[in-house]
Amino acid sequence: MAxxxxxxxxxxxxxxxxxxxxxxLAIQQGExxxxxxxxxAGKTTTIHMLTTLLxxxxxxxxICGYDVxxxxxxxxRNISVTGQYAALDESLxxxxxxxxxxxxxxxxxxxxxxxxxxxxxxxNLAEAGDRTVGTYSGGMRRRLDLAAGIxxxxxxxxxxEPTTGLxxxxxxxxxxxxxxxxxxxxxVLLTTQYLEEADQLADRIGFIAQGRVIAVDTPEKLKAxxxxxxxTIKLAEGTDPANVCRLLTSEFGMEAHSDExxxxxxxxxxxxxxxxxxxxxxxxxxAAVDDFALSEPTLDDVYFALAINRGNEVAS
Amino acid sequence: xxxxxxxxxxxxxxxxxxxxxxxxxxRRTLLHMRNNGFGLVVEAVLSPIxxxxxxxxxxxxxxxxxxxxxxxxxxxxxxxxxxxxxTVYSGTTLCTDIARGVYHRFRTMPFWQPAALxxxxxxxxxxxxxxxxxxxxxxxxxxxxxxxxxxxAVLAAIYVLFFAYSVSWVFALIGNVAKQPETVSGTSMMLVxxxxxxxxxxxxxxxxxxxxxxxxxxxxxxxxxxxxxGLFHGTAxxxxxxxxxxxxxxxxxxxxxxxIFVYLKRQLR
Ligand SMILES: Nc1ncnc2c1ncn2[C@@H]1O[C@H](COP(=O)(O)OP(=O)(O)OP(=O)(O)O)[C@@H](O)[C@H]1O
Ligand SMILES: [Mg+2]
Numbered sequence: 001m002a003x004x005x006x007x008x009x010x011x012x013x014x015x016x017x018x019x020x021x022x023x024x025l026a027i028q029q030g031e032x033x034x035x036x037x038x039x040x041a042g043k044t045t046t047i048h049m050l051t052t053l054l055x056x057x058x059x060x061x062x063i064c065g066y067d068v069x070x071x072x073x074x075x076x077r078n079i080s081v082t083g084q085y086a087a088l089d090e091s092l093x094x095x096x097x098x099x100x101x102x103x104x105x106x107x108x109x110x111x112x113x114x115x116x117x118x119x120x121x122x123x124n125l126a127e128a129g130d131r132t133v134g135t136y137s138g139g140m141r142r143r144l145d146l147a148a149g150i151x152x153x154x155x156x157x158x159x160x161e162p163t164t165g166l167x168x169x170x171x172x173x174x175x176x177x178x179x180x181x182x183x184x185x186x187x188v189l190l191t192t193q194y195l196e197e198a199d200q201l202a203d204r205i206g207f208i209a210q211g212r213v214i215a216v217d218t219p220e221k222l223k224a225x226x227x228x229x230x231x232t233i234k235l236a237e238g239t240d241p242a243n244v245c246r247l248l249t250s251e252f253g254m255e256a257h258s259d260e261x262x263x264x265x266x267x268x269x270x271x272x273x274x275x276x277x278x279x280x281x282x283x284x285x286x287a288a289v290d291d292f293a294l295s296e297p298t299l300d301d302v303y304f305a306l307a308i309n310r311g312n313e314v315a316s
Numbered sequence: 317x318x319x320x321x322x323x324x325x326x327x328x329x330x331x332x333x334x335x336x337x338x339x340x341x342x343r344r345t346l347l348h349m350r351n352n353g354f355g356l357v358v359e360a361v362l363s364p365i366x367x368x369x370x371x372x373x374x375x376x377x378x379x380x381x382x383x384x385x386x387x388x389x390x391x392x393x394x395x396x397x398x399x400x401x402x403t404v405y406s407g408t409t410l411c412t413d414i415a416r417g418v419y420h421r422f423r424t425m426p427f428w429q430p431a432a433l434x435x436x437x438x439x440x441x442x443x444x445x446x447x448x449x450x451x452x453x454x455x456x457x458x459x460x461x462x463x464x465x466x467x468x469a470v471l472a473a474i475y476v477l478f479f480a481y482s483v484s485w486v487f488a489l490i491g492n493v494a495k496q497p498e499t500v501s502g503t504s505m506m507l508v509x510x511x512x513x514x515x516x517x518x519x520x521x522x523x524x525x526x527x528x529x530x531x532x533x534x535x536x537x538x539x540x541x542x543x544x545x546g547l548f549h550g551t552a553x554x555x556x557x558x559x560x561x562x563x564x565x566x567x568x569x570x571x572x573x574x575x576i577f578v579y580l581k582r583q584l585r
Contacts, residue, residue, distance in 0.1 A: 051424050077331060077426040087421035091348050103340045104427045106329035132351060148421065 002065030004187035009059035021211035034202035042211040080154035086141040090134040119147040159190040195299040226297040228270040239288035337427040341435025360446035384459040392544040393517030404504040407487025464550030472547035482564040485571035
């Protein structure tokens with residue numbers, strides 16, 4: 001059976017900037033695949049090529065076996081796209097938007113109306129249905145956008161940062177909606193900046209950086225690939241975390257990074273005993289450790305480990 | 317957001333063809349007009365009336381001596397003068413629209429793609445018609461009496477509408493090529509106003525110096541106005557008709573396919 005989404009050597013440049021530099025993907029039908037990567041990594045550009053919006057400069061891609069360039073019309077019948085920026089008509093009401101899109105997807109007028117009512121209800125927009133979308137909040141737009149994406153019951157669904165700007169409650173509900181889709185056999189490719197989201201939802205995760213896919217695996221395997229555990233150190237006020245990171249690298253050959261306001265330093269450690277001597281050394285040398293903890297690695301750790309590796313590779 | 321799978325039992329779907337797609341997108345433009353009724357009234361009723369009043373009372377004294385005399389000459393030209401700038405506005409709207417999100421969604425949907433252009437272009441005819449009717453009734457109230465009666469007036473109005481459609485493809489093309497809506501209105505107005513005023517809309521060309529007369533007479537606006545006038549007053553001859561229709565057909569044949577080509581090509585960036 002053909003892959004739901006397949007890409008080989010996709011490349012795309014804008015003028016001289018190489019946005020995508022050789023992306024390969026093979027996503028099974030019914031799979032939920034998350035594409036992760038820093039800003040400007042090429043996620044949106046990749047999705048634009050897979051959804052017939054942009055033609056690749058090089059390489060090929062297919063959806064359910066249909067080429068995105070040669071069989072664009074067939075591809076469009078099988079996909080739906082919910083872009084990073086809501087693709088709605090601001091001057092129409094929510095209800096008018098949904099009936100328009102339903103009509104263009106080939107539903108009869110009667111079905112289109114019924115479907116619009118049903119979807120507004122499901123997405124908690126029933127009351128706002130008669131207001132123009134221009135008056136909606138960001139979260140309401142996202143939800144309407146998703147409703148418009150679901151309406152055609154697509155085989156393959158592309159969601160580019162679907163939960164950006166949603167409150168925690170709406171985010172959970174959207175996760176449920178996406179899980180529901182996948183349970184019914186839809187293939188989903190989503191991008192997100194929330195690593196927890198990918199961890200919760202995805203069957204497999206692809207990390208993309210500087211236009212290339214640098215790692216693909218299940219969340220569990222990715223976390224296991226870090227090896228060992230994550231040591232989180234909270235530094236006392238007035239300590240320079242960059243110094244601590246340098247020290248960890250020079251003394252123990254560890255990859256360490258600091259985040260969130262700077263006083264937290266994280267490092268991957270292979271075994272608990274090593275953590276012990278790390279803390280000992282730090283206290284001896286700087287006496288600046290407020291608190292520390294050992295934990296299983298999270299996707300955040302994978303993200304930073306990969307980004308650091310990448311940085312080394314580029315530098316050398 | 318209690319998500320339920322959409323229930324079954326619907327008629328099977330077929331991707332909409334060219335007529336169905338165009339009708340759906342036209343409906344969208346009509347809904348825009350309905351949702352923004354005030355804008356429509358300003359554009360299609362108030363400003364044409366103001367234009368008509370200004371030109372009638374400003375120039376009638378200077379040019380023809382009396383309002384009732386001058387308006388027989390002026391009104392057909394004012395119809396064209398009213399409608400042509402409205403077609404520029406259509407191009408501007410198209411430019412804003414294409415850059416916006418909905419058109420992104422349209423491009424990933426399985427309908428007949430040129431409908432995304434035909435829909436707004438055709439539906440805008442309603443705005444032009446509203447303005448035409450306004451100017452015509454206001455003109456009748458001011459003493460405009462077409463010599464060819466109702467039949468001539470209907471033919472003339474239909475012709476102006478057809479001319480507006482033809483011209484709107486020019487601005488649809490500019491709207492497709494331009495990156496900013498401001499560019500569309502800027503370049504278009506630069507094109508339109510000289511043509512509108514260096515024409516026979518306001519004054520009879522026979523009073524002009526010979527060379528200017530030649531220039532003004534080949535101006536497509538003049539050609540269209542000459543035919544409109546002829547239809548109203550029953551004086552149009554075969555040459556007027558051929559020239560007037562020829563201008564329209566030429567515009568459509570050149571600019572419509574070009575616009576569609578540019579629009580479809582755009583996604584290949
Ligand atoms: N239309 C365009 N013209 C020029 N450069 C572009 C265009 N679209 C994207 N780029 C560039 O291509 C690169 C990849 O952009 P892309 O939008 O695919 O990133 P992304 O991974 O989606 O980022 P984000 O997380 O910020 O959404 C960026 O460097 C961006 O500046
Ligand atoms: Mg993006």
